[in-house]
Amino acid sequence: MAVISNGHNGDEAATHTGLKILVVGAGIGGLSAAIVLRQQGHHVEIYESSRFATETGAAIHMPPNSNGLLKRMGISAEATGANECVGMTSWAAHGIQLSHRNFPRAGEVWQHSWVLAHRVRLHDALKQAATSTSGKGKPVRLHLTSPIVDVDPASATIHFKDGSSAQGDLVIGADGVHSVTRTKLPGVSGSRKAFSSGKSAFRFFIHRQILLDDPVTQKYVESEGVMHICYGRDRRIVMYPTSNNTLINFVAIHPETETDQTATGDWNNAAPKGLLLEVFKSFSGDWTKILSYADNDSLKVWKLLDMEVLDTWTDYRLALLGDAAHPFLPHQGQGGGQAIEDAVALGVVLEEGITAVEVPDRLKLYQDIRKERAEKIQLYSRIVGQDNISPKEAATIMLEFTNYNYGHDEFDNAAQRLREWKWAQRPSTYWRMPRAFGPMPGPRQAHDSQPRDGRESTFVTASIKIKTSRTILQNLFPPGSASWRFKSPGTVAYCSFSQTTLNKMQWLSGSGYNHLGLYIHGVEYVKQDGEVVSGTYMPILFENLTDPIISGREELGMPKIYSAIDIERDSKSYHIRTTWNGMTWGRFELNDLEEVNEMNGTTGKISGDTADEGILVDRYLPAVGRENKGKADAQYAVFDRFSNAEPKPQPQRILKSGNASVVLNARDWSALPTLHHIIGRLAEIPVYDVVSAQVVEGVGVPDVSGACGIE
Template sequence: MPEGADSPGTAEGKGDPSPSPKRALIVGAGIGGLSAALFLARAGWSVTLAEREPLLNEVGAGLQLSPNVTRLLAPLGLLDDLEGIAVKPGALRIWNGTRGEPLSRAPLGKSAMARYGAPFLVVHRGDLQTALARRAKAQAAIDLRLGLSVESISESEDTVTARFRLADGSEETHAADILVAADGVWSKSRGLLGMPSATRYSGKTAWRSLVPREQAPLFAREAEVNLWLGPRGHLVHYPVCGGREINIVAIIEDSWREENWSAPGDPVQIEARFLGWHRKARDLVGSAETWKRWALCDRPADARWSSRRTTLLGDAAHPMVPFLAQGAGQAIEDGATLAALLRDAQTPDGIAAALNAYQTIRLPRSARVQSEARRQALIYHLEGIPARLRDAALGLLPAGALLKRYSWLFDHDASAPAR
């Protein structure tokens, strides 16, 4: 049993301020859990971060970090850590996937920086998770525990307690002032907290591959985010890992579904799916030797996330299809807002009020991102005349208009929530 386990961080009566740091127990050390731990530690909380996996493997592929996210990572020192690892794309380019014609170009790079005061970055998920974990391990206020899978959660008026199973079959119990469930899209915590846990399959799967730069077609090596739109599918590609690897994601409409981030995908199957596409798109797909795939799902927005002592964060709260590239970003925003609201919460009632304010602020914003992402999928996968109309509309957009459309998303500062 680790030091302090089973004892809540406060022994004071309800309403008494306490000089000792408040204690948070976070379930899941993915992008959301790790960043929330760092934000909470900066807000003066002591954090136990319990992760099911025995190792934080560098699993996954590319993530886009838009200015609403990099703005939050900067004070944690993460932008310095990611220097030379994350790539700063100069533009977002949109192409017609079957004709190979350029449809639109949105400047990113310096333009995004000038407009939003924070950069637009693309990064390998493993690189971001490693950088966050390194920061967390260096913080005395954060106890990162690997190999702990949550089994039960119980809440009293002023304390929450969770039981975890370890790989050897033994158990550990931890208590804290709050519990934050950040255990991802297939969250077990949701069920333990009495929340609906079934996900909603989108009818689409994502296939991802990392191709060494020298093996990728020349056009794919540029420091740009590229989006190819076609009938019932689209492709996204950009460099990651300091430009050494090209991240390729192919989204197709499909009926396959499995709860797995990294199921193997057969290259022959995905190449066949893009046969009618432009040569460049086929070259891109053909340059990948191995593929991983995962089934895309989300969940209708909840009515609530928080109880008096518990709340949800990241994909456990608001899984979303990735067509606005905001899964990681919204998880990071959650942590920043939660910590800002908990900074001055000292009493049990104050903490409960902060958790309530957190859901009041974060639920509508993440619900909007969820629904805009779903809508985006419909637009991306149009066919025939609707697709022609979409392409014509994109072609008429003046420079800068595409970025302006996303101001509601990119302008937001989640670390300064208005109560």
């Protein structure tokens, strides 16, 4: 086996942390895959059956959808001599011009240019990018004259004609229309072979200057970057410039029966010029004159092959790309572009850092991303190439198809599909607005949707429990619901104003925030089936940081709203001041603090009464729309049971207050334009007596993920 050396030896491969990927075939698709996979940190080896010695090449379209991907890979088609395709003129075989259309230039409609490249020069650029010692990742090892005879998809092993074998973490079949790797897919076993489409094609170059020098042919090449198509009843000639507009590439499509003795499915069948002229003798003199200048050395003829759609492109650790998976007829110039799209999609799903265990699932995802689009463009190519479509119809259809073909970036598409696939692997994640960016990190999940750990987080909770009016507190129950009630029928009830400072919060990178709520004790919620849930009812919770407000409202249904909450503390006092935009509305003071040794059953119930089982809240989500004012998309009771708290709060120090007070000032609407209706109601709560006041310090902050709807 001939190897293009790059200084990469077996010991280096053994220490490489990426996957070991075996690519069968070093065409445009195989080399593109090798480049993007190398850039993802994988160790890539390519096995090519030829020596590249007989590569004569032709031109190849690099439309915007594939040219942009080349640029992502660090390759400039323009640097290889590719020139922009700026328009198309169609002709009738008898010589009359049918139409002309200018194409948008780069940046007008499509971000990238539609360029016409020389296949060999583009291939050389890809080969250089894959095997070069410069660039991101380990250089690719390229093995030439290495035909394979078998593949084991389960073990990712390929077997060579000389009896040797190679094993990796996966095999990529990029071995073209006559693929060996394709036959190893389930249900294929050689039955899904490429077949003749009924057409064959000559391909050749003519130096543009030769046509410029002839007055008869000059008009067809004097405008740079213009593609010409000449239509006969059952044949056509396609010509377009490449190599900085110095060469004109030709594809002359015709019924295969007229060149049966010469053409096969191989691109490199030499053809006599006389046969070319005979096949197109019915075309006008201008066009036969053009054909007479065909370069004998580049004149080839081959059968245009098609293939039935495969049921699958992957099996275990084997995946196909390019012509091995979906051979293209040449009528839209998308064959090479779709192979590059395949390669880029593979590079995205086989991202840096994945393990060999993940490969089969990632290959299935690759197929899900690519199969529908590639097969749709295959179909479009067949339609455009039909003989029963008029040139005018063909131009209209091509415009429609072009918008689908070119208005696509496979890197962006595959990256999004991978994100969505990852999200789907974690169904028990928290989603909240804005959903376009995926599951939202927050108190209950990290960016990768793993649970947060609150065991090292700290809390300081200052609470003042007061005796007050049951009838006033009862008016703060959710309006219009008969399910809420007090345990006690008396007119005296108890509530607490409780303020907590949280710190060392993992989800806030070690920082924290303050919250303050009203907790009404001794409340019951009667379910529809008559079951009674006892708890502390929390009608309002103020917080001084946006993120916990949003996450608590959307994920838990907590009635959170913003307020600044400032703490002033010394050894004997703990003072809380609440403000909105500088306007003070509340003062809560705990003075004459003395440390006590008893925990008094506070574990897990920092904000609640010891007799209550958890926190009760009313979740309300308004419906959208002017006509839906006052209506709810969601309205139900939520219960966070103390016994479900994880981790359990662990009080470490308790300080009792000998002198505590609560002062609320409702201000007016101009002072508290978004809070007056709340603070005004809170200020109505009379303080019959301060029952107790304390400051509790501890570790372990539960994430409240146990909160759930009651009914």
